[in-house]
Amino acid sequence: MTSREDCLARDGADSLAPLRERFTLNADEIYLDGNSLGPVSRSVASRVKEVIENQWARGLVRSWGPWMDRPLSVGERIAPLIGARPGEVLVADTLTILLAKLIGAALAQRPHRHVVITDALNFHSDLYIVEAMAKLAGRPISVKAIDRNTLADELDDDVALVMLTHVDFRSGEMLDLAGVTAQVHEAGALMLWDFAHSTGAVPLDVEGALVDFAAGCGYKYLNGGPGSPAFLYVRSAWQEFLNNPLPGWLGHARPFDFEPTFDAAPGIRKFMTSSPSIIALAALDGALDVFDDVSMNDVRRKSLALTDLFLDLVDTRLPGVFEVVTPREHARRGSQVALAHPEAYGIVQALIARGVVGDFRAPDVARFGFTPLYLRFVDVYDAVEVLVDVLASGAHQDPKFAVRNPVT
Numbered sequence: 317m318t319s320r321e322d323c324l325a326r327d328g329a330d331s332l333a334p335l336r337e338r339f340t341l342n343a344d345e346i347y348l349d350g351n352s353l354g355p356v357s358r359s360v361a362s363r364v365k366e367v368i369e370n371q372w373a374r375g376l377v378r379s380w381g382p383w384m385d386r387p388l389s390v391g392e393r394i395a396p397l398i399g400a401r402p403g404e405v406l407v408a409d410t411l412t413i414l415l416a417k418l419i420g421a422a423l424a425q426r427p428h429r430h431v432v433i434t435d436a437l438n439f440h441s442d443l444y445i446v447e448a449m450a451k452l453a454g455r456p457i458s459v460k461a462i463d464r465n466t467l468a469d470e471l472d473d474d475v476a477l478v479m480l481t482h483v484d485f486r487s488g489e490m491l492d493l494a495g496v497t498a499q500v501h502e503a504g505a506l507m508l509w510d511f512a513h514s515t516g517a518v519p520l521d522v523e524g525a526l527v528d529f530a531a532g533c534g535y536k537y538l539n540g541g542p543g544s545p546a547f548l549y550v551r552s553a554w555q556e557f558l559n560n561p562l563p564g565w566l567g568h569a570r571p572f573d574f575e576p577t578f579d580a581a582p583g584i585r586k587f588m589t590s591s592p593s594i595i596a597l598a599a600l601d602g603a604l605d606v607f608d609d610v611s612m613n614d615v616r617r618k619s620l621a622l623t624d625l626f627l628d629l630v631d632t633r634l635p636g637v638f639e640v641v642t643p644r645e646h647a648r649r650g651s652q653v654a655l656a657h658p659e660a661y662g663i664v665q666a667l668i669a670r671g672v673v674g675d676f677r678a679p680d681v682a683r684f685g686f687t688p689l690y691l692r693f694v695d696v697y698d699a700v701e702v703l704v705d706v707l708a709s710g711a712h713q714d715p716k717f718a719v720r721n722p723v724t
């Protein structure tokens with residue numbers, strides 16, 4: 317079994333270890349929830365300060381000149397993380413809104429088809445927005461929320477669009493990006509991926525996988541801050557054909573001509589609707605600095621080593637206590653581990669009270685995110701020790717942990 321000393325030795329040899337210094341973390345805590353809200357890195361504050369104290373305070377309205385391109389320039393910094401080419405990524409709005417835009421745009425490209433397929437276990441916001449956009453499509457569209465393992469049986473020539481989340485928010489299962497996309501294209505349908513739990517966590521190659529459309533989150537593994545803007549990806553080949561179903565003045569080719577009819581800007585800019593949130597964009601821009609100095613392959617290697625270690629320690633220290641929901645196969649695992657247990661809510665609360673921050677996902681999952689940029693192997697070891705202690709002492713059965721918080 318791996319000892320604490322082994323973990324310290326692995327940290328000593330870890331090429332990503334110095335990156336931890338770039339984050340502000342609570343010294344007495346082990347943060348296993350970066351998949352829900354990433355921590356703040358040091359370059360965020362300086363970037364936000366520069367926008368407020370210089371560009372906004374002094375430049376005032378004149379700063380809108382350079383600010384206009386921020387959604388594209390920050391998008392260029394995300395592009396390498398997903399394998400996109402220049403001009404294919406735009407930062408705007410929030411993830412649910414961007415999914416709405418892409419669903420609407422995609423449905424118009426398959427006017428003779430009437431079905432959208434998604435995953436019954438998808439994140440609830442994705443399910444709500446796909447239902448709503450189907451109703452607004454201008455023709456009858458039925459949404460099929462399926463068991464994703466039956467996708468092959470569901471694909472036929474009436475399917476317009478398939479929308480799946482690449483790494484399942486609850487179980488951490490990762491789908492085969494290129495394989496599923498090819499299967500969907502084979503049926504003549506379009507593919508929209510949700511990268512909320514993938515971007516910044518696993519290497520992605522939208523170009524190689526021939527992905528049509530994707531969107532992802534700024535505040536999870538990208539550490540852009542609470543409510544950070546999201547990003548969308550549209551393959552270049554599609555851009556001239558698509559319409560933004562929620563057009564606004566900043567997606568117009570000439571916003572300052574104040575024309576009464578919409579004439580879309582060329583390229584991905586047409587997917588902008590409103591004035592970009594410049595302070596939030598500055599925070600995300602600062603958060604992306606840390607990714608300039610790492611390769612996603614190294615991040616992935618360490619992520620798998622961390623989740624392997626966690627699974628190994630849980631297996632040996634707590635045999636049979638949890639059902640491990642996350643696939644053990646590397647190719648099917650994202651950067652988080654989900655453990656099912658009837659008392660998962662109390663377990664997570666008791667862990668948080670002892671400084672190990674994970675989260676609970678209904679109905680019975682304790683979820684732990686492993687972010688290689690700032691987590692150490694010894695943190696994984698210590699977190700499992702605390703978990704062992706919680707279960708042995710029955711701390712999780714304390715009635716005070718039975719009361720559900722509004723945010724879990």
Ligand SMILES: *Cc1c(COP(=O)(O)O)cnc(C)c1O
Binds near residue numbers: 412442485510533546
């Ligand atoms: C976090 C998350 C969202 C929500 O994103 P918002 O920016 O709050 O709209 C949507 N889908 C998935 C899969 C998520 O994990």
